[in-house]
Structures are given as structure tokens and as C-alpha cells.
Amino acid sequence: MAPRPISIDQRLAKAMSSPLRARALALIAEGIASPKAIADELGLDVRGVAYHVRVLRKLGCIELVETQQRRGAIEHIYKAVDGVLEKD
Numbered sequence: 001m002a003p004r005p006i007s008i009d010q011r012l013a014k015a016m017s018s019p020l021r022a023r024a025l026a027l028i029a030e031g032i033a034s035p036k037a038i039a040d041e042l043g044l045d046v047r048g049v050a051y052h053v054r055v056l057r058k059l060g061c062i063e064l065v066e067t068q069q070r071r072g073a074i075e076h077i078y079k080a081v082d083g084v085l086e087k088d
Contacts, residue, residue, distance in 0.1 A: 011059045012084065020044070021052045028053075028062050029080040036075060053078065 016022045024038050035050040042049070053076075056062045061084045066077040 011061065015056055015059050015061045018052060018055075020049070021056055024049060024052050025056055025061055025080065025084070028056070028078050029084070032065055032077050032079045034075045034077045036070075 015025055020042075023042060027033055027038050027041060035053045036046050038044075038053070039046040039049040053062070057064065057078065060081060062078040062080055064076055065079050068075045068077065
């Protein structure tokens, strides 16, 4: 008899399918963060990071906790949804 496949939360699987999304999610899971802060940390363009952060939010992995006015733009600050990544 063949072993049963392991059940994986499909939302988390999709979130982790992109290396950039996986890194962004790991940074957000460490504490609240904005796409700008993530882009600065990873040395990437904020527009690409912002796209992946929006995908994470749409998948329900992160949630918006605050907005701040920054030089005529609005910075969105996120945190990981409880239980999305278990810490060892």
C-alpha cells in the first residue's frame, strides 16, 4: 500500500513557491515590516517586493496592522497571521 500524500495548506504552499515571497514572509514573521523595509533588507526594488507582499496578503498569510504617511506616500506595515509559520 502506497503512503498517503502529506496534506499541505495550499495557501502556504503558494506563498512559499516564490523564493522572494518566502524570504519576505520570514522577515515579516520576525516582526512587523513594510515592503520598503523588506526591500532595504534584501537589497531589492520596493515595487517587486510590494507585489509579493500583496500576494501574501491576498493568500491570508499576513495582515495590515498600520499605515504611516512617508514623504507623500503611504507606507503599509504588516505582520504575519498567527500560526502561519511555526517557530522552532
